Amino acid sequence: MTKKTVIEKIWENHVVSREEGKPDLLYIDLHLVHEVTSPQAFEGLRMNGRRVRRPDLTYATMDHNVPTINRHIVNDPISKTQMETLKQNCREFGIELADIDHPDQGIVHVIGPQLGLTQPGKTIVCGDSHTSTHGAFGALAFGIGTSEVEHVLATQTIWQKKPKTLQIKVNGKLGFGVQAKDIILAIIAKFGVNAGTGYVMEFTGEAIRSLSMEERMTICNMSIEAGARAGLVSPDVTTVEYLRGRRYAPQGEEFEKAAKTWLALASDEGAEYDKTLEIDTAEIEPQMTWGTNPSMGSGISGVVPSPDNFEREADKESVRHALEYMGLESGTKLTEIPVDYVFIGSCTNSRLSDLRAAAEVAKGRKVQDHVTAIVVPGSQTVKQQAEAEGLDQIFINAGFEWRESGCSMCLAMNDDIVPPGKRCASTSNRNFEGRQGSGARTHLVSPSMAAAAAVMGRFTDVRELAGVNQ
Amino acid sequence: MEPINQFTGTVCPINRANIDTDQIIPKQFLKRIERQGFGQFVFYNWRFDDDGNKREDFILNDPQFADSEILVAGENFGCGSSREHAPWALLDYGFRVIIAPSYADIFYNNSVKNGILAVKLTDEEVETLLQKSSTPGFKLHINLEEQSVSDDSGFKAHFDIDPYWKKMLLNGWDEISVTLTAEDRIRQFEERVYGKQYS
Ligand code: SF4
Numbered sequence: 169m170t171k172k173t174v175i176e177k178i179w180e181n182h183v184v185s186r187e188e189g190k191p192d193l194l195y196i197d198l199h200l201v202h203e204v205t206s207p208q209a210f211e212g213l214r215m216n217g218r219r220v221r222r223p224d225l226t227y228a229t230m231d232h233n234v235p236t237i238n239r240h241i242v243n244d245p246i247s248k249t250q251m252e253t254l255k256q257n258c259r260e261f262g263i264e265l266a267d268i269d270h271p272d273q274g275i276v277h278v279i280g281p282q283l284g285l286t287q288p289g290k291t292i293v294c295g296d297s298h299t300s301t302h303g304a305f306g307a308l309a310f311g312i313g314t315s316e317v318e319h320v321l322a323t324q325t326i327w328q329k330k331p332k333t334l335q336i337k338v339n340g341k342l343g344f345g346v347q348a349k350d351i352i353l354a355i356i357a358k359f360g361v362n363a364g365t366g367y368v369m370e371f372t373g374e375a376i377r378s379l380s381m382e383e384r385m386t387i388c389n390m391s392i393e394a395g396a397r398a399g400l401v402s403p404d405v406t407t408v409e410y411l412r413g414r415r416y417a418p419q420g421e422e423f424e425k426a427a428k429t430w431l432a433l434a435s436d437e438g439a440e441y442d443k444t445l446e447i448d449t450a451e452i453e454p455q456m457t458w459g460t461n462p463s464m465g466s467g468i469s470g471v472v473p474s475p476d477n478f479e480r481e482a483d484k485e486s487v488r489h490a491l492e493y494m495g496l497e498s499g500t501k502l503t504e505i506p507v508d509y510v511f512i513g514s515c516t517n518s519r520l521s522d523l524r525a526a527a528e529v530a531k532g533r534k535v536q537d538h539v540t541a542i543v544v545p546g547s548q549t550v551k552q553q554a555e556a557e558g559l560d561q562i563f564i565n566a567g568f569e570w571r572e573s574g575c576s577m578c579l580a581m582n583d584d585i586v587p588p589g590k591r592c593a594s595t596s597n598r599n600f601e602g603r604q605g606s607g608a609r610t611h612l613v614s615p616s617m618a619a620a621a622a623v624m625g626r627f628t629d630v631r632e633l634a635g636v637n638q
Numbered sequence: 639m640e641p642i643n644q645f646t647g648t649v650c651p652i653n654r655a656n657i658d659t660d661q662i663i664p665k666q667f668l669k670r671i672e673r674q675g676f677g678q679f680v681f682y683n684w685r686f687d688d689d690g691n692k693r694e695d696f697i698l699n700d701p702q703f704a705d706s707e708i709l710v711a712g713e714n715f716g717c718g719s720s721r722e723h724a725p726w727a728l729l730d731y732g733f734r735v736i737i738a739p740s741y742a743d744i745f746y747n748n749s750v751k752n753g754i755l756a757v758k759l760t761d762e763e764v765e766t767l768l769q770k771s772s773t774p775g776f777k778l779h780i781n782l783e784e785q786s787v788s789d790d791s792g793f794k795a796h797f798d799i800d801p802y803w804k805k806m807l808l809n810g811w812d813e814i815s816v817t818l819t820a821e822d823r824i825r826q827f828e829e830r831v832y833g834k835q836y837s
Contacts, residue, residue: 184827185820190802193820195827205721207671218814221836233669246669253671297720297744313722313748314673315813323817324836325824329800361656362714365743395717397743461656461717482655482712489654579665588688600660600718602683 171436174402175333175368178308178433182291184325191329197290199320200276201228201263203254204581205295209318210257220261221324227285228258229266231275232581236544236571239268243583261321274547274573277301277515281385282549284414288403288430293320298515298597300391303400304384305407306433308368310397332442334367334396338375340449345631347525348383349517349595349614351375351447352390353455353465359445361463364396367443370435371401375449381410382519389516390597393462402434454630456502457599457612459490464599465612466502468629474498493601494609495589502627505611509592510541510622511604512568512615514578517595518546522615523554526595527562529619529630535567536625542569542584544576568622580605593621639753641810645734645780647707649771650697655712659745662716662724676723677730702774708735710767715756716745725749735780737787739764750803753810755780757787763795782808 172180185193199222206228213219220226233247242248251268258265266272272279277298280286286302292309293299295317302309312326320326338351356363369391376384384401391399401407408427411417418426457465458472464487466473472491475484475498491498496505512518512526523545535541543563545551551573554560560570577584578596580603586592588607595618596603599610611627620630667679684696692699698706709728715738716724725748728736736749737757749756757780759767770776770789779788782804788794806813817824821837828836 185823191800193817193823195824195831204668208673208722211671211673216814244669250669250671295720295722297718311720311744313720313725313744313751315722315748315751319814319817322814323821323824324828325817327802327813327817361717362740362742365714365740395714395742461658482653485653486655581665581668598658598660598718600658602664603660606664606683606688 171439173333173370173435173439173441174306174400174433175308175331175370178289178291179330181289191327193325194291194328196293196320196324196326197225198280198285198292199226200280200292200294200299201226201317202232202276202294202296203230203250204232205314206257206317207250207253208314209295209321210261212318213261213321218322220263220321223262225324226263226321227280228254228263229273229276229279230254230268232575232579234268234574235582236574236576236584239572247582271548274549275515275518275575277389278518278546278550281305281381282414282547284411284417287411287417287426288407289433293326297392298389300397300399301385301389301515303388303391303398304381306400306403306430308398308400311392331368331397332366334364334369335441335444336369336371337444337446338371338373338449339446340375341378342375342449343452345454345616346449346452347614347616348379348386350452350455352387353457353462353612354452355447356390356394356462357455357465358447359394361393361461362395363445364391364394364399367396369394369396369399370441371399372435376401377404380521381406382521385519386516390462393597403430404434454614454617456617456627458494458496458502459487460493460599460601462597462599462612464490468502468617468627470502472496472498472500472502503629504626506591506626507539507593507621508590509586510535510539510618511544511577511592511594511596512542512618513544513546513576514596515546516597517615518544518550520550520553522595523550523559526615526619527559529616529633530566530568530623531562533566533623535622539622539625541567541622542571542577544571545573547573566623577604579603586610593618593627639751639810639812642734642753642755642807643782645755646777647734648705649708649710649767649776649778650703650706651768651771652697652709652711653768656714656717657711658718659716659721659724660718663721663727668721668723673726674730676727677732680727680731700774705732707732708737708778708780709733710737710764710771712764713739713761715741716749717742720744720748722748722752725752725754729754737764737767750806751813753807755782755807757797759787759795759797766793
């Protein structure tokens with residue numbers, strides 16, 4: 169029998185039609201929907217008199233636009249329309265919706281796994297590029313555009329060219345103070361923002377195996393920032409145990425049966441990949457970005473580079489432009505850069521373990537006076553769990569704001585905006601120009617590094633703060 | 639979508655790599671629930687300052703380039719978010735063809751599905767075109783059937799494109815209709831895997 173990767177196994181299980189000279193037609197097991205990328209798709213269905221083929225495999229929530237304080241005051245009338253439109257569309261087409269008042273509401277990539285909708289071996293799509301998050305379960309999960317959303321709603325399938333496979337092997341054990349976010353930032357800094365273009369990535373190696381499901385989600389979440397539409401981790405016992413007892417997961421005997429099938433999906437020993445890249449954890453210290461794409465970053469002990477460090481003219485130009493936008497001088501130590509805002513949240517880092525890591529740093533310390541710091545749990549469930557553990561009190565006592573769940577300052581589509589020229593330590597995934605507000609300057613970091621920046625008022629190597637034990 | 643085969647248009651160069659979809663259309667404009675009308679917001683933060691005034695130094699604000707129909711840019715064009723608003727905005731502004739050394743996967747798919755031809759040329763060819771097109775009024779001829787890009791002074795380049803995408807673009811097909819012609823296969827798959835009929 170030929171040895172196969174998890175990617176190939178899932179792919180072959182979902183081919184509906186294969187013809188020479190065409191992409192494969194793949195069946196989709198789970199379609200997640202949110203308010204921003206779906207209205208035009210539903211409108212398309214209506215215009216053509218089409219229905220949703222599998223409402224039972226479709227699940228919707230609202231996250232991008234929702235307010236995180238004063239939950240019911242949506243100041244922007246257009247945001248309001250978008251949320252209303254999703255409600256109507258779900259009603260009209262019979263789709264289950266966790267709307268703003270629902271106890272399951274949250275960021276689409278946080279609630280899918282939490283509810284047990286996300287399972288190994290599934291094909292999962294959503295009109296959102298960070299759908300790669302669900303790959304942590306050994307699912308083939310990728311973001312699609314609105315035309316494709318409409319296509320999946322109407323046919324429950326999608327045309328896809330079989331991707332090439334890329335193995336990213338993370339060797340060694342994680343060092344003290346190093347989090348999953350640092351691994352993925354280091355990978356992107358090392359291999360670049362298009363290392364994965366045209367590929368599906370599988371993360372392998374000792375370091376990955378030892379991670380919890382939430383940590384794996386952080387890593388797969390940012391595969392797209394390395395250019396790969398999907399990134400995944402082979403299912404193992406950690407995966408199975410996470411799913412046991414979740415509401416939408418199989419129950420009882422069915423679960424044991426499913427678990428066997430899931431474990432069998434893991435990449436076969438010796439399976440071949442089109443390309444393999446390796447990174448050693450010894451190279452990875454807590455990371456921070458200094459530029460305007462996620463590859464423009466380095467370990468916290470580094471300095472802001474000079475455009476002259478780069479070989480190609482296009483890169484020199486991008487770096488020059490980035491430093492100008494970020495208001496940074498070459499040669500400045502990263503730990504000398506001050507912060508004005510701190511955002512702990514987003515589908516990358518808003519789960520319970522992320523909040524715990526940040527709270528550990530915040531505990532008994534105070535956010536500097538000139539810093540505005542907000543914590544936005546990824547879902548209502550995460551919020552409740554955190555409150556049950558008293559994390560909210562730790563944050564509030566330290567001077568952080570404790571908010572309702574949503575995408576919030578990750579893309580600043582609601583009222584959570586970083587003002588022009590202000591600098592934000594953010595646990596999100598994109599430091600693009602204007603992402604957190606027009607003229608806002610974003611530095612991507614892990615939750616504990618973000619909390620450290622808040623209490624120190626500047627970027628800080630979290631390993632230097634006393635009492636932090638990870 | 640509109641079919642596309644032979645196309646001639648004036649060219650606008652934006653010499654940057656990794657132009658992301660947040661730049662092509664900033665998120666404050668994603669809230670509309672229609673597909674049309676996004677062109678006015680394309681590259682908004684590069685075209686306008688915080689007070690909404692035109693930035694003189696951005697090329698699309700130069701009247702000699704403002705009506706361009708072909709965009710030439712650096713590698714990894716369209717990276718970032720999956721927002722289809724990016725190709726909608728480019729198309730609505732008037733760009734029918736983009737030329738770059740490489741594209742982000744989701745953006746490329748989204749473009750084809752809206753009838754935008756995203757041409758991949760080599761780094762050197764793109765470099766040449768970036769230089770040539772810095773002169774206002776520079777025109778390129780695109781021929782999709784032949785898979786070629788040429789100008790009036792001897793530049794000619796061949797590009798590769800997946801035969802399936804090529805057919806979709808040449809015919810301007812609606813993909814859902816194409817798929818529904820294979821509905822019996824979808825039904826067979828559902829019976830086999832889900833043990834049930836859904837249509
Ligand atoms: S948290 Fe940010 S990246 Fe994640 S889905 Fe929301 S907007 Fe997208």
